[in-house]
Amino acid sequence: MIGILISEDEKDEIVYxxxxxxxxxxxxxxxxxxxxxxxxxxxxxxxxxxxxxxRVATEYECMNYMVRSKKKSNG
Structure with a gap:
């Protein structure tokens, strides 16, 4: 596990x-x-x-990038 301290501006840039x-x-x-x-x-x-x-985005932002998994149906 690695920890890192970043400023709010740096966090915003990472999110972007x-x-x-x-x-x-x-x-x-x-x-x-x-x-x-x-x-x-x-x-x-x-x-x-x-x-x-x-790890850096809000829950709301994460919801926009969640990808629905493709489930194969068996007939």
Whole structure:
């Protein structure tokens, strides 16, 4: 476990950067020309970024970036 002290301005900048990166991933995941292997890697990266985001963002902001999991139905 690593701790870090940051100012409110630095926290806001981290939130901003994480939001931009997550928005870009969500946009790219909708692109049909991107291969599934690449999309799987992007989804893994999104999970990591979202876990970081949860540590610095408000609950309301987190709700906007929660991704619904895809459940496969069996017939």
């Amino acid at each position: 950067m994480l939001k931009r990166e997550m928005d870009e991933i969500l946009f790219d995941l909708k692109e049909p020309r991107i291969e599934q292997v690449i999309k799987a890697a992007m989804e893994e990266r999104y999970k990591i970024l979202f876990n970081l985001f949860k």
